Amino acid sequence: MTGLRGAEWHARVECGGTVCGAGFLVTGNTVLTCAHVVDNGDLGPVTVTFPQRPGEPPVTARVVADGGWDVGHGTDFGDLAVLELDRDMPITPAVLAPADTAHSDRELFAYGFPTGHTGFGTQAALHAVGPMLVGGEWIELEARSAHGQPLARGFSGGAVTFVDTGEVVGMVTAAAGANSVHTGRMMPTHVMARYWPALSALVPVRDGWHGRHGRGMARAGAAYVAGAPTWDLGRAPGRNFGGAPDSPAPIHLPGHPDGPRLRALVEKAARARLDCDPVRLYTAAAGPFDPLPPPEGFGSLWSAAWFVLCEVDDPDTVSRFADRLDGLLTAPPVAETGAILVELGHSGAGDDLVRVEVSAYSGGRRHPVPAETIPRARLKACVQDRIEDAFCHLTPGADELIAFVLPRDWLDWPVDRWEKGPDDDTPLGCVHPVVVTDHARRRSSTRHVLTSAWQHLDTRDGTRVRRVACSGTEDPKQLWLALVQSEAGLTGFAATPRSSRTRPHFETSLTAPAPVMVWSRRGCDPDRADCAGAADCPGTAFLDALDKLASGVPPARLPRRVLGLRQLAVADDGHWARDIQLLWDDPRRFTDPHATAVHTRSPVA
Template identity: 45%
Template structure:
């Protein structure tokens, strides 16, 4: 059977459009092609397999299209009344539609007079979405078949036959050979089950397959809150929960698959879902992201809070809820700083207070605001206090600050506490590199410790090379940062997850 046999002609009332077979019993098309499906019969014909005849079908999923030409979600899934013995369409990664040099895209449509179908050649203008929904198409050449009525729902395919999108509309301006298509990631946003079929760079096929198996078995499981699962998967420093949240687990999973840049978030989402549906223990292992300052008198530590949080999220149960204290120069004078305290809940940052203060007033302000911030945290979450400090503040003994005027408990005894350098915290390069280091530590690999001795004669470039080449997990300094500033600053600019000093 020819591989093009999955192309389909859809008939519903007065509408004729195209579609393509995605499983043995399901066909994808545009919602406007079957808009009368509630009143009129929907039939599907496969021009390359005419012996199958007209196959009755029904609409089983809808992308939420509201009926207007520019309304989003013009997607419908048809279920045939029987399986058909045809190989379904294959898919390319979404970005293949617009990778340079722009590939020729072929659409198989059914305009008036072409019941058997005809081809149109187009290309994507760029990877820029129109209104977050469509890729714009222009004719491959100045002549040939334009996209017109009858092409709606047609698969846009690469020369090798793999699908990269679905044609939805054409320009209504005469002599303008343009159209629009929904790329695969947008199609999956409107019908999340498609995500199982589409290759996704960075995600392992076995993880995706398991995830969608879990999604099919999850509806009966208790406590499967899609918003909580999303927050657990991406962590407090990942993309925030979209406005309005997610109404289904499938929508949350699709967002993690297509919109979250960290591939490990998908593993964490699947692991947590596996726990909730009782399919066995999560793959992710429990790890420690921050050491409590209790019992470490005379020692401070700094690590990348955002990557430490990634590692903590791998524990999944319970989730970590950070209180973040950020201190920065205010620009109003050498003694003036800006202090900002925030709480994180459900992936959202909740500002608690911001104030410009002299250094002498910082401690009391932070004490009050941390106590206030804790009230914003999820009651089931584990607290984590993170200080993001200017470099000259790193030796400030914040772990020994008292919890409050009436509570002499050190902060480091009351909460797990992390200190991170502000410049390190803001560096995208280091965030990316440190995230990979924490993933290695999370996997249980040994963490080499590199010592920098008091009075070391090692040249700074040599130390940098040693930390890079040695894949250091921890660097220990025998003196405080002020006594070995050049060495310490090297430690802050290479991806060593944890720095310790006396």
């Protein structure tokens, strides 16, 4: 029983002078309790008293973090509150037991303040019931004797400890509520650390501990908020606790050879304020049999690291996760991106007139260039002028992109071969990455689907080509099903869009929608009806070369890679990419949070 002597860290929590529950001191000025205990804050100020130090005056406290518990939504998850005292206490804080030891059959006890014992409190002798973590959150407790003190109102927030060592294994969160039932629940310390990451510095980990201990280890408290920093290790649901992001609390990760390395990388990422999505990082590292990330995502890199170490059985995933994080930290800074959108369309005022609208996208803003309706004879000259005007809005040296938005019947136009300027006949596509996209993809729902597809494509180092042979024998409905259900992000065509044999497949790929489509403007002869796609067919040779290209180039880098191929093809009329047409449609390159009503109807807005 020596572990119980001098346990002055046990605390009584009051709201407005009314005893509401218990708590325990974990640092000189930090007390942990249940969120529902301090939900009575409207009764008055929250104060904390340490009954094992008679005569010690109450200390004012404030809630600085919580686990997201919300009784209004009918859930008991995240019932944790972190109290910061207004002064340090001259008390040795509680010692926490190693993670995942609470399921043992060792004798436990809890200290609380039920009715009749609100002064100095009382104790309840307990033991853990079964090996299961209920709801991924709690361990069930049962009184060791039917004649002893059961868990009751007033024990909530109290520490559950080993009798022989006094180490804290969890916190009481609920009692059965019936006098004849001597059971309750506690939240073990490693689950508490899930909600308040700073506690991980105090929870020891047994050597070699690895594997799934409560499915959902990183579920609660891990909601991803778009646009919010995702690497703040001191961040917890509800309130934010702790110091500056560049000085995170140490993290103790379960036993794995790469555990110390991963911890150092996580801390380095926090200091560097690395901007990256932990879900995408995990997805890229996960193996085919690893669990999916939580539906809510990860609220921090810390949560993702715990998930990988505690919920994934394959130890190689830990190493891959650490390797990818290391790669992000050592990668050169990503260049700023800019884009120019050239929208060409039928004017409606005559077959010879074309509507030209050009916009530059830079720094998250759209900068429109005055639109004009012109005769086709002046089209190239007008586009040259408008592109030059648009470049004035791009950051010098930014990774630029020029996208032509065309009606469907113009998608085969060789816009990449248009001269760069009136005094420079260099093909535009040999100077800048040039792509095309389709006016018909202007609906918001289509942009949503494409954005989701690109988020998945971003995790790949290359992509698989869905080949459409010049024979056109595949059922277009099967092609559509393959595009929407498979991981193929690129459709390659052996024939041109003019071919009647593959035109239905082309239309299907546009509407699926396929994020990337590639063909050659001089592919298999569209008028040749007997081509079976043999090795000597130019369309087959084109697809073979495209397969090699796509397998080694991330989809996001295809426009820049095709630029290099077009430059090589200038001096080689027989080069396979001389007349390559790239339909590349990533809506994220054309975003404007201050879009006007006119802009929201833009096909790539």
